[in-house]
Amino acid sequence: MTIADLLRSAFSNLRRRKLRSFLTIFAVVIGAGLVSLLVSLGIGAQEFLTAQIRATMPPDVLIVGSNPNAFQIGFGGMGFGGSPQELSEDESSPYSLSPLTLEEIDSVRNLEHVERVDPYIMVSADSVRLQNSEKRFRAQLSALPDYIIRNKELVAGQYLDDYSQGGCIIANQYLESFGLEQAEDAVGQELVIQVGQMTSFIGLPTKTKDYNFEIVGVAEKTLSSTQVMISLTDGKEIARFWANAPDLYTDEIPPALLQVKVEDSQYAEQVAGAIEGYELGALTSADVLGLVGNIFGIIQAVLSVFGLIALGVASLGIINTLIMAIYERTREIGVMKAVGASQRTIRLLFTIEGGVIGLLGGIIGVAIAYGLGFIINHVSHTTFLEDFETFDISLFPWWLVAGVIALSTLIALLAALYPAHRASKLNPIDALRYE
Amino acid sequence: MIELHDVWRQYHMGDETINALAGIDLDIDKGEFVSITGPSGSGKSTLLNIIGGLDSPTKGSVVVDGQDLSKASDRELSIYRNKKAGFVFQTFNLQPTYTALENVALPLVFARVPLKKRNEIARDALATVELTERMGHTPGELSGGERQRAAIARALVNDPKILLADEPTGNLDSRTSNLIVELLIRLSHERGITLLLVTHDMRIAENANRVVHMLDGRISGAPDKKVAT
Numbered sequence: 001m002t003i004a005d006l007l008r009s010a011f012s013n014l015r016r017r018k019l020r021s022f023l024t025i026f027a028v029v030i031g032a033g034l035v036s037l038l039v040s041l042g043i044g045a046q047e048f049l050t051a052q053i054r055a056t057m058p059p060d061v062l063i064v065g066s067n068p069n070a071f072q073i074g075f076g077g078m079g080f081g082g083s084p085q086e087l088s089e090d091e092s093s094p095y096s097l098s099p100l101t102l103e104e105i106d107s108v109r110n111l112e113h114v115e116r117v118d119p120y121i122m123v124s125a126d127s128v129r130l131q132n133s134e135k136r137f138r139a140q141l142s143a144l145p146d147y148i149i150r151n152k153e154l155v156a157g158q159y160l161d162d163y164s165q166g167g168c169i170i171a172n173q174y175l176e177s178f179g180l181e182q183a184e185d186a187v188g189q190e191l192v193i194q195v196g197q198m199t200s201f202i203g204l205p206t207k208t209k210d211y212n213f214e215i216v217g218v219a220e221k222t223l224s225s226t227q228v229m230i231s232l233t234d235g236k237e238i239a240r241f242w243a244n245a246p247d248l249y250t251d252e253i254p255p256a257l258l259q260v261k262v263e264d265s266q267y268a269e270q271v272a273g274a275i276e277g278y279e280l281g282a283l284t285s286a287d288v289l290g291l292v293g294n295i296f297g298i299i300q301a302v303l304s305v306f307g308l309i310a311l312g313v314a315s316l317g318i319i320n321t322l323i324m325a326i327y328e329r330t331r332e333i334g335v336m337k338a339v340g341a342s343q344r345t346i347r348l349l350f351t352i353e354g355g356v357i358g359l360l361g362g363i364i365g366v367a368i369a370y371g372l373g374f375i376i377n378h379v380s381h382t383t384f385l386e387d388f389e390t391f392d393i394s395l396f397p398w399w400l401v402a403g404v405i406a407l408s409t410l411i412a413l414l415a416a417l418y419p420a421h422r423a424s425k426l427n428p429i430d431a432l433r434y435e
Numbered sequence: 436m437i438e439l440h441d442v443w444r445q446y447h448m449g450d451e452t453i454n455a456l457a458g459i460d461l462d463i464d465k466g467e468f469v470s471i472t473g474p475s476g477s478g479k480s481t482l483l484n485i486i487g488g489l490d491s492p493t494k495g496s497v498v499v500d501g502q503d504l505s506k507a508s509d510r511e512l513s514i515y516r517n518k519k520a521g522f523v524f525q526t527f528n529l530q531p532t533y534t535a536l537e538n539v540a541l542p543l544v545f546a547r548v549p550l551k552k553r554n555e556i557a558r559d560a561l562a563t564v565e566l567t568e569r570m571g572h573t574p575g576e577l578s579g580g581e582r583q584r585a586a587i588a589r590a591l592v593n594d595p596k597i598l599l600a601d602e603p604t605g606n607l608d609s610r611t612s613n614l615i616v617e618l619l620i621r622l623s624h625e626r627g628i629t630l631l632l633v634t635h636d637m638r639i640a641e642n643a644n645r646v647v648h649m650l651d652g653r654i655s656g657a658p659d660k661k662v663a664t
Contacts, residue, residue, distance in 0.1 A: 335528045340517025340545035
């Protein structure tokens with residue numbers, strides 16, 4: 001019997017018992033739909049977070065720390081869920097950093113494929129306000145190299161370069177806070193950034209200082225809703241006040257962390273390896289994304305379990321339907337055997353019939369989930385994700401579509417194995433006499 | 436053509452062993468028409484099923500056209516049933532949801548004949564039993580005689596070497612019975628097919644070259660009646 005005939009027979013038999021076939025397929029639809037929709041939401045959220053991380057840490061950038069354990073990423077390293085990690089005798093706390101030596105910085109700078117090396121500047125601001133207003137707002141101050149700032153999309157104004165002074169780019173969300181209707185209205189306004197010294201974190205007496213900046217650009221909306229970006233030059237000056245260390249980021253006190261840009265992202269791992277060879281810590285974008293991937297992998301697996309349970313229940317429906325079909329078609333099976341069907345052919349007939357139930361259920365389930373995903377995206381864009389027009393919370397990559405259809409077909413094929421075996425073993429004479 | 440040597444078919448019901456066939460020896464020539472008669476439970480149908488490859492003997496050898504069926508695998512038996520043996524049953528055994536054409540084409544499906552070609556062959560087979568007009572009808576829409584004609588067309592569609600008819604007129608009136616028997620005899624004769632016909636009806640049995648009478652799983656002692664055709 002050819003594949004075409006097997007498929008024709010399977011579809012024809014499913015058509016004969018429309019209601020039963022529909023109910024059996026519907027159970028698969030629920031399972032396949034649940035799996036694909038939940039995973040698509042997980043993928044959407046992961047893609048979104050990945051895009052946010054890439055904007056601040058592009059794949060061709062590494063963070064280098066003086067402590068080789070500085071970036072022990074993983075649940076254990078984060079102190080979250082994993083077992084406490086043992087420290088060797090010469091190993092310090094992963095969170096303590098000392099300034100890098102000038103030799104170490106030069107060694108990193110001279111590595112092959114390294115394009116540029118900048119200090120990773122740590123700064124913090126107490127608040128920001130427009131000069132002509134008393135309303136103060138929280139702010140996340142970031143002193144970034146110009147090539148990272150250029151990764152952000154601007155809705156108004158222009159970018160900063162590393163040597164700009166007195167200019168800043170604000171997060172889009174400030175427009176509403178400042179009561180501005182147009183992004184263009186913000187450009188040119190004076191912004192006062194109040195910086196308190198870092199000792200304030202532990203409650204020691206501290207000084208504050210106001211820095212005046214001109215808003216030169218407004219960023220597109222991202223998750224970094226309170227970010228105020230300034231140049232490296234301004235960042236160094238503010239950092240020296242913030243840390244109360246006038247020599248910070250000079251040859252006297254070199255940075256403890258570096259931002260290293262490599263010629264191309266393909267060299268990131270290679271350069272990270274070389275840096276670790278100098279007993280320094282190195283963190284790549286892939287490391288961070290790997291952790292995010294792991295977390296989302298777990299979330300997606302947990303979400304998928306619901307759909308898989310539904311698919312498991314659906315497989316019981318398939319077994320039931322096919323066993324019923326054997327009882328109804330016993331005599332037909334006998335006739336088929338009498339005119340030349342082998343046990344293998346009968347087994348194939350029923351297995352393919354199960355497979356078709358899984359295939360149809362998978363296709364319809366994914367299609368419905370795709371439709372629901374489309375609606376969820378539409379609704380979210382008009383409500384809670386209004387500010388993130390380019391972000392789809394439900395994403396259906398081709399592998400998800402193909403994977404879920406293949407999975408439901410496979411589960412259905414497995415479910416059909418027992419009924420198919422039972423049908424194939426029917427004695428033709430008994431089957432022909434069956435009433 | 437058909438050689439049976441010391442063929443036994445035993446069934447077990449609890450501790451009891453039932454001999455449906457008890458040491459059958461039978462030779463049938465190519466193109467011969469043999470009627471098998473005997474009372475109910477005498478083993479006629481069992482003998483036909485074993486020759487047709489639907490059942491296997493408990494012991495003994497069954498050789499048809501040089502092929503030893505007692506040693507054949509399921510796959511070999513299925514090919515044998517498909518290519519060499521054609522069955523006609525008392526209850527027609529047509530697929531109820533298939534049309535007459537689809538029923539007749541069914542053996543060709545298992546022979547992997549392409550759809551267009553098998554429809555062509557099945558149409559020709561229906562024409563030989565004068566059922567062309569009814570080929571789009573399902574068995575439920577056909578009379579008893581028409582159903583049996585469709586079943587005969589199905590049995591002959593793959594050009595078998597033997598035709599096995601188990602009480603083919605048992606569900607038909609006498610006039611239709613005569614027509615069906617005539618059709619079976621004519622078509623098997625024209626095509627040189629060996630015809631084995633199980634019947635209670637001695638009037639039908641007497642049309643055969645030879646009548647094999649069975650009793651209690653054995654061929655009874657009375658000499659076979661030879662009838663000229």
